[in-house]
Amino acid sequence: MVVTVRRGRPRNVDADQRILAAATRSLLDGGYHRFTIDEVAAAAGVAKTTLYRRWPTKDHLAAAVVAGLQDDVPVGDSADLEAELNSYLGAIAAGLTALRDAGNADDGSPGTVAEMVAATGRHADLGRLSRAQFAKRNAQGIGMLSRAVDAGRLRDDVDPGVLFEQLAGALYYRVLLSGEPIDSAYVHRLVRNALTGLLIPQGEPT
Amino acid sequence: MVVTVRRGRPRNVDADQRILAAATRSLLDGGYHRFTIDEVAAAAGVAKTTLYRRWPTKDHLAAAVVAGLQDDVPVGDSADLEAELNSYLGAIAAGLTALRDAGNADDGSPGTVAEMVAATGRHADLGRLSRAQFAKRNAQGIGMLSRAVDAGRLRDDVDPGVLFEQLAGALYYRVLLSGEPIDSAYVHRLVRNALTGLLIPQGEPT
Amino acid sequence: MVVTVRRGRPRNVDADQRILAAATRSLLDGGYHRFTIDEVAAAAGVAKTTLYRRWPTKDHLAAAVVAGLQDDVPVGDSADLEAELNSYLGAIAAGLTALRDAGNADDGSPGTVAEMVAATGRHADLGRLSRAQFAKRNAQGIGMLSRAVDAGRLRDDVDPGVLFEQLAGALYYRVLLSGEPIDSAYVHRLVRNALTGLLIPQGEPT
Amino acid sequence: MVVTVRRGRPRNVDADQRILAAATRSLLDGGYHRFTIDEVAAAAGVAKTTLYRRWPTKDHLAAAVVAGLQDDVPVGDSADLEAELNSYLGAIAAGLTALRDAGNADDGSPGTVAEMVAATGRHADLGRLSRAQFAKRNAQGIGMLSRAVDAGRLRDDVDPGVLFEQLAGALYYRVLLSGEPIDSAYVHRLVRNALTGLLIPQGEPT
DNA sequence: CGTTAACCGAGACGGTACGTCTGGTCTTTAA
DNA sequence: TTAAAGACCAGACGTACCGTCTCGGTTAACG
Numbered sequence: 001m002v003v004t005v006r007r008g009r010p011r012n013v014d015a016d017q018r019i020l021a022a023a024t025r026s027l028l029d030g031g032y033h034r035f036t037i038d039e040v041a042a043a044a045g046v047a048k049t050t051l052y053r054r055w056p057t058k059d060h061l062a063a064a065v066v067a068g069l070q071d072d073v074p075v076g077d078s079a080d081l082e083a084e085l086n087s088y089l090g091a092i093a094a095g096l097t098a099l100r101d102a103g104n105a106d107d108g109s110p111g112t113v114a115e116m117v118a119a120t121g122r123h124a125d126l127g128r129l130s131r132a133q134f135a136k137r138n139a140q141g142i143g144m145l146s147r148a149v150d151a152g153r154l155r156d157d158v159d160p161g162v163l164f165e166q167l168a169g170a171l172y173y174r175v176l177l178s179g180e181p182i183d184s185a186y187v188h189r190l191v192r193n194a195l196t197g198l199l200i201p202q203g204e205p206t
Numbered sequence: 207m208v209v210t211v212r213r214g215r216p217r218n219v220d221a222d223q224r225i226l227a228a229a230t231r232s233l234l235d236g237g238y239h240r241f242t243i244d245e246v247a248a249a250a251g252v253a254k255t256t257l258y259r260r261w262p263t264k265d266h267l268a269a270a271v272v273a274g275l276q277d278d279v280p281v282g283d284s285a286d287l288e289a290e291l292n293s294y295l296g297a298i299a300a301g302l303t304a305l306r307d308a309g310n311a312d313d314g315s316p317g318t319v320a321e322m323v324a325a326t327g328r329h330a331d332l333g334r335l336s337r338a339q340f341a342k343r344n345a346q347g348i349g350m351l352s353r354a355v356d357a358g359r360l361r362d363d364v365d366p367g368v369l370f371e372q373l374a375g376a377l378y379y380r381v382l383l384s385g386e387p388i389d390s391a392y393v394h395r396l397v398r399n400a401l402t403g404l405l406i407p408q409g410e411p412t
Numbered sequence: 413m414v415v416t417v418r419r420g421r422p423r424n425v426d427a428d429q430r431i432l433a434a435a436t437r438s439l440l441d442g443g444y445h446r447f448t449i450d451e452v453a454a455a456a457g458v459a460k461t462t463l464y465r466r467w468p469t470k471d472h473l474a475a476a477v478v479a480g481l482q483d484d485v486p487v488g489d490s491a492d493l494e495a496e497l498n499s500y501l502g503a504i505a506a507g508l509t510a511l512r513d514a515g516n517a518d519d520g521s522p523g524t525v526a527e528m529v530a531a532t533g534r535h536a537d538l539g540r541l542s543r544a545q546f547a548k549r550n551a552q553g554i555g556m557l558s559r560a561v562d563a564g565r566l567r568d569d570v571d572p573g574v575l576f577e578q579l580a581g582a583l584y585y586r587v588l589l590s591g592e593p594i595d596s597a598y599v600h601r602l603v604r605n606a607l608t609g610l611l612i613p614q615g616e617p618t
Numbered sequence: 619m620v621v622t623v624r625r626g627r628p629r630n631v632d633a634d635q636r637i638l639a640a641a642t643r644s645l646l647d648g649g650y651h652r653f654t655i656d657e658v659a660a661a662a663g664v665a666k667t668t669l670y671r672r673w674p675t676k677d678h679l680a681a682a683v684v685a686g687l688q689d690d691v692p693v694g695d696s697a698d699l700e701a702e703l704n705s706y707l708g709a710i711a712a713g714l715t716a717l718r719d720a721g722n723a724d725d726g727s728p729g730t731v732a733e734m735v736a737a738t739g740r741h742a743d744l745g746r747l748s749r750a751q752f753a754k755r756n757a758q759g760i761g762m763l764s765r766a767v768d769a770g771r772l773r774d775d776v777d778p779g780v781l782f783e784q785l786a787g788a789l790y791y792r793v794l795l796s797g798e799p800i801d802s803a804y805v806h807r808l809v810r811n812a813l814t815g816l817l818i819p820q821g822e823p824t
Numbered sequence: 825c826g827t828t829a830a831c832c833g834a835g836a837c838g839g840t841a842c843g844t845c846t847g848g849t850c851t852t853t854a855a
Numbered sequence: 856t857t858a859a860a861g862a863c864c865a866g867a868c869g870t871a872c873c874g875t876c877t878c879g880g881t882t883a884a885c886g
Contacts, residue, residue: 049865242872461839462837529794667860828885
């Protein structure tokens with residue numbers, strides 16, 4: 001059993017939270033553009049060094065903020081694949097919509113979402129982290145679909161991995177590129193459409 | 207008919223091209239990060255004013271560069287929907303891959319693609335322009351699918367608009383988020399998967 | 413004949429003066445410690461970059477300020493060597509006293525004078541410049557003394573260079589090290605003392 | 619009789635010396651610029667607190683280092699004033715030269731000497747201490763000269779205090795301002811020059 | 825053929841944020 | 856109480872880059 005011996009003054013956990021809170025407020029209110037290290041530090045009542053000790057870059061802090069915004073989406077295991085997907089993708093859509101509108105006019109602009117994606121391209125470590133997150137999310141979605149295949153509810157000549165990319169991809173396509181809304185009506189339409197021709201009719205439960 | 211009367215010294219058309227050439231080189235070689243107005247102007251042998259007279263913003267110039275990189279993808283009208291889609295999406299994928307690798311290590315980073323998307327979020331006009339481009343592209347893809355429906359080759363309970371988003375979305379999802387490659391093998395897999403259960407078997411041509 | 417061709421927007425001479433004025437005020441009021449680039453820039457109504465375009469370093473700006481404070485000391489050519497020296501060294505002493513008391517308590521602290529000397533040690537170019545100034549000043553003083561030797565008013569076995577160092581050195585010794593005042597009474601005492609035994613009695617003018 | 623009762627962990631006397639040693643090395647090797655509290659503490663294997671418990675300020679530590687470098691200059695009492703002065707001023711010059719060249723190129727830069735003088739201006743207590751040291755040194759020199767006057771070897775219309783300032787001042791003038799060397803040749807020249815016209819020829823010892 | 829309006833190169837300028845550095849203090853656990 | 860370790864506050868520094876401006880000078884088309 002490994003016991004890490006702590007030496008020196010411990011990190012002020014309170015500071016972490018004050019910083020994240022201030023950063024979240026700043027990012028959501030003003031968008032990435034007006035999100036400033038100096039301002040966040042001041043709002044959190046913290047020295048800039050304290051902030052930089054935790055996040056090496058403005059981009060890293062922003063990423064932490066965004067990570068903190070996402071609730072863990074619980075994945076159910078019901079027999080109703082369509083409902084399951086609606087719920088899962090609906091949660092993703094909600095998070096994206098919130099972030100997209102952070103601090104900017106209500107046109108179709110990708111806003112902060114795009115900035116965060118760009119950030120993952122500016123720092124290799126952020127990129128790895130982000131991709132790991134997406135891999136995890138993918139695994140969840142794929143699991144959902146695979147289970148349906150195994151249970152005989154979904155055609156087995158479908159590739160769950162690719163199918164999930166079609167679903168998630170459509171959402172991001174709208175947010176980042178076409179600018180169209182991704183409300184729950186759309187999510188339902190998307191799921192229904194993607195499952196067309198793939199569902200295997202189930203016999204009445206005896 | 208309106209004729210705008212030009213007075214004074216005419217624009218140096220040569221400059222436009224020198225700037226674009228220099229900018230393209232810079233953007234592709236060094237990525238968005240090292241893409242600098244001063245550096246581009248110097249490389250083009252042009253004053254910054256000359257540059258700003260043509261593009262109001264670094265982002266606008268970058269957008270022009272990217273626009274110049276994309277070939278118009280011709281849309282065919284053959285009876286083979288799958289081949290058609292493979293070709294169309296393959297062209298898009300090729301363009302994206304080239305841009306994604308501009309000036310950065312060959313990890314899965316979204317690189318310049320993401321920066322350009324972010325740029326559309328920073329300037330309303332670029333956003334409108336970009337979304338118009340995507341609308342046009344969508345229209346092409348949707349047309350392709352609609353024609354297949356009309357011809358009885360594709361189930362008519364499918365929503366062509368959404369289906370196309372599933373296809374294009376999957377590509378962008380890989381480029382921007384999951385970082386996985388989008389080579390032609392993937393494109394084929396994607397198209398085949400998306401059409402599973404949707405194609406209507408055709409009788410033998412008599 | 414060399415004609416320098418001016419290209420580009422010319423420097424704003426006004427800015428130079430506003431900066432120097434603000435800097436002088438700041439340095440004299442608050443001493444080197446509170447002398448801050450940001451503050452000076454703000455007070456001068458100038459961007460920091462404008463300031464850094466002219467002086468590469470805070471130390472350089474401070475040096476410029478000090479250089480601007482020193483009046484050119486006119487060197488006379490009268491027959492009265494003692495009076496001449498009193499006047500010359502008195503001017504130097506006055507400048508030093510003013511600077512020494514810039515923004516600090518009236519103890520014997522060397523204050524800003526020492527900081528400026530230290531600055532010449534931090535930047536090779538400032539050092540060269542400063543030493544050139546001192547060389548010039550020395551030349552003046554030495555000239556004064558040499559003329560007296562030539563005129564038969566000063567013993568010719570004296571080394572004018574070293575003698576001048578004794579005079580100027582005593583002033584700086586007081587300012588920088590012992591902290592004692594260098595008012596005009598002291599200057600007179602110093603000059604008289606240094607000339608003791610060296611002056612050659614002159615016959616009555618016929 | 620007062621006995622201070624010490625409780626708790628006793629000071630580590632070893633630490634004082636390790637710190638001073640590390641500080642001396644750092645100051646002499648890298649000059650004042652690279653002389654850093656963190657670095658010294660690390661090199662001494664000591665916590666910053668331990669260091670600050672002993673010296674309240676970086677400047678104070680530096681001053682302690684410099685104080686430790688200076689040997690006490692023994693003052694003789696021979697009949698040969700010139701030799702006496704040569705020896706006394708020579709010792710001072712040697713100390714200054716060593717410090718001036720600490721960690722910097724061999725130009726005429728005042729280097730660490732100037733920084734230390736500036737330090738005396740930043741902290742009133744260091745100033746007082748330093749000036750007390752100089753007063754003591756002055757007293758020694760003045761004593762030397764006064765004895766010569768009393769013994770009839772030096773003209774009695776000379777002011778020993780001012781004369782000593784001329785001598786010491788010339789050394790510091792070279793080190794701090796003009797940047798010229800102060801080797802023993804110069805010291806001899808200086809002393810000889812300062813005494814010119816002041817020495818009273820002594821009759822042959824009977 | 826001179827005027828005029830727009831262009832061009834060069835480079836200074838305002839503005840703003842970034843990330844760094846370092847001094848000196850504070851808070852832990854351990855001796 | 857001291858020590859080691861290291862977090863913390865504070866505040867200035869110098870840099871980078873954007874987009875604007877001001878020069879001197881050029882180049883057509885207009886009148």
